[in-house]
Amino acid sequence: MYSRSGRYQSICFTSGCSNTRLDLVFVLDASTSVTEPNFKLMLDFLKDFLQVANIDGGNVRVGVVIYSTEVHMQFQMNQYRTKQQVFDAIDNIPYRFGSTNTADGLRTMHEEMFTRQNGDRPNVDNICILVTDGVSNINSRRTVPEAVAARNKNIHLYVIGIGLTDTREVDQIATPPVEENRFIVQEFDELRALRDKVFSSLYNKNCLVYYLLYFFVAPDPIPITLPPPKEIGSCSNTRLDLVFVLDASTSVTEPNFKLMLDFLKDFLQVANIDGGNVRVGVVIYSTEVHMQFQMNQYRTKQQVFDAIDNIPYRYGSTNTADGLRTMHEEMFTRKNGDRPNVDNICILVTDGVSNINSRRTVPEAVAARNKNIHLYVIGIGLTDTREVDQIATPPIEENRFIVQEFDELRALRDKVFSSLCISPDPTPIPITRPPPKESRTSPPTLPPPTTSK
Incomplete structure (x- = not known):
């Protein structure tokens, strides 16, 4: 049903993906509006996303924190060494409904998870992926400042918003420019379609994978296709x-x-x-x-x-x-x-x-x-x-x-x-993208390369 990559993504020939080293933390919204079935879809997205991550080889480390009214740390980046261990831990993450305390979710991520003690490595890119379905309603004045604090520590923030009609908060959370780092889907079951769009931006960050932008700047929804999953691991x-x-x-x-x-x-x-x-x-x-x-x-x-x-x-x-x-x-x-x-x-x-x-x-x-x-x-x-x-x-x-x-x-x-x-x-299937920055008839303009922390 879903496109994992878009029309031109048939070449994720990213042999260099295996050499990319990342410290990666997922921050997941578990508030009441998400509902338990949709939270399960969110966890499935994590596992699907990580299918092609080189965890066993040590290049990618993964941590997860969830939040609703309170914040609940699930596991740190140095807690598990194999993909199977990470997947088992994801399967055991409970749904803890409540309000939407995005601020404390972000604070916990940058203050308690991206630390040397908990697996953060020097000279390795720090990546956070926040998945949320709503605007924060607890500590909301601190939400954007916590995101800014994280970005000031060289943590690159991607945000996936689900069913949002008001994107102002997530636009301010994501690392600028928002067109590259904030993704919107209408339903939780569309998450899989985002996997490689985010993944390629993330895992090929050092290789300047800007074909991603080609999809997200498209002026109208266009049909894209989902290839069946390939058992390639990486x-x-x-x-x-x-x-x-x-x-x-x-x-x-x-x-x-x-x-x-x-x-x-x-x-x-x-x-x-x-x-x-x-x-x-x-x-x-x-x-x-x-x-x-x-x-x-x-x-x-x-x-x-x-x-x-x-x-x-x-x-x-x-x-x-x-x-x-x-x-x-x-x-x-x-x-x-x-x-x-x-x-x-x-x-x-x-x-x-x-x-x-x-x-x-x-x-x-x-x-x-x-x-x-x-x-x-x-x-x-x-x-x-x-x-x-x-x-x-x-x-x-x-x-x-x-x-x-x-x-x-x-x-x-x-x-x-x-x-x-x-x-x-x-x-x-049609996938809706954010408003265009450029004409779809020309390739995106390359921004200057980012530097590692």
């Missing part, structure tokens, strides 16, 4: 054989080709290359095709990055057909590093319609797709998208991306990147 377990096909034709120009190469390195920052889960190859084309390196040629990220830095610009015409043919006939082969039972992914980056062998371009793409190679296409400055629409694996809304300038490529990284862990399901 995106870091995703194994991919990945080939980039780069347009080096004259229209690209050498400075823009350099931006294209920077995009490759930026994209691969969070790929688990050294651990062997992700293999990478690159081919470029203009009039001719020039193989740069095969998927089994380099074993470390630094080797791959050095090879990308040495890729020359070879201007000429736009022979996309032979670029695609070389990719599926010569690169996705066992001899050159293609592995059985590992997803084959091709990302084509181009700025124009092919003008050599153009009648073969779409057939070569179809031939690649028939070999179970998933084709993503990034088109730059295109006014005519008909060819790239036919190259990309259907549906094009998930697999074809358009930017107007080469320097916008970085904003696309995680929009594309996030779609690799999750495959779409055909049943769409």
Whole structure:
């Protein structure tokens, strides 16, 4: 029923998620208005959310506090070391109805839970996720000041509001900007749809995962789809054989080709290359095709990055057909590093319609797709998208991306990147998002990176 990620989230290829270290506290509203069945849905959301967290490996620590009239600490971040222990503890959290004392819930979180004694680690990001269905009605004057006090301690506050008609309080609780850190659903049973929207923002915080914003700034509700849960435990377990096909034709120009190469390195920052889960190859084309390196040629990220830095610009015409043919006939082969039972992914980056062998371009793409190679296409400055629409694996809304300038490529990284862990399901549902900041036709503007505490 629910989308765990939105249209472009089919690539949560966040191999870097496994390397992200987080100290994470959930603050849950258990007031009477929540009701016991909905509180159970809230607990299910916690477990669903944490399915892909690396708890057993020690990267993610989790604590939970609930509040109504009083505050009830459930467990500290250093109390449990395995995911199963955390899940068992969540299952044992009781519903304690009462008033809505959000202020003391927040105070307990930042004063008693984010402490060295209770598991808070130096140089690890502190994250709090508050889930509430109403405006505080006890100590309400202290609610926002307690949130500010937490943020002043470098605790990043996400807020999920359920069924709220008045969002002023939660807007002031969440870390600014609210468009990135405050999420609204209408019913408790919509919580699951938020999991990866929040999770990707949170776990990829250091990797600047701004494709999230693309969903939340959308001006109207749009249909999104829920893929079935994947038993992967962590995106870091995703194994991919990945080939980039780069347009080096004259229209690209050498400075823009350099931006294209920077995009490759930026994209691969969070790929688990050294651990062997992700293999990478690159081919470029203009009039001719020039193989740069095969998927089994380099074993470390630094080797791959050095090879990308040495890729020359070879201007000429736009022979996309032979670029695609070389990719599926010569690169996705066992001899050159293609592995059985590992997803084959091709990302084509181009700025124009092919003008050599153009009648073969779409057939070569179809031939690649028939070999179970998933084709993503990034088109730059295109006014005519008909060819790239036919190259990309259907549906094009998930697999074809358009930017107007080469320097916008970085904003696309995680929009594309996030779609690799999750495959779409055909049943769409509408999800309402907060009011728009930007047009949905362009990618979000990247804010400056946040720093660890």
